[in-house]
Amino acid sequence: MSTDDARDFLERTQQNRGYTLEMHRIMAEADLEWAESYHQFIEATYTGQRLLDRKTKELLQIVVEAALRADVEQIQAHVRVALQEGASPMEILEALQAVIAPMGALAFRRGLQAWSAETGIGAETPTNPS
Secondary structure, three states: OOHHHHHHHHHHHHHHHOOOOHHHHHHHHHOHHHHHHHHHHHHHHHHOOOOOOHHHHHHHHHHHHHHOOOOHHHHHHHHHHHHHOOOOHHHHHHHHHHOHHHHOHHHHHHHHHHHHHHHOOOOOOOOOOO
16 A cells, blocks of 8 residues: 555544544554554444444543553543543543542543643643652
């Protein structure tokens, strides 16, 4: 597949999901056929409109990815899309709070870091102790 095909795939991924990750860029270059198949699966299960609206799906993505301790940047991408889809910062925070017991405090912390980085609430420049 050509570089143009990979670029087209990444543009469609950005439009469909609202973000692209390093994984998307790597797979577009390494195995575009697989990436296209994966994209179809994601559309059928996540980004395509079915019974749950996109805002609800993003809230689910945020809490599951936080529970699995995904990279903060990946969780942050879903926080960003949730905000774009009409979720308030407090709705996102409440979704994280609602699952703190089963997911644990360490996972909650990772989700909270992504939420803070994207909303700007509670974000401070860390200080180094002297």
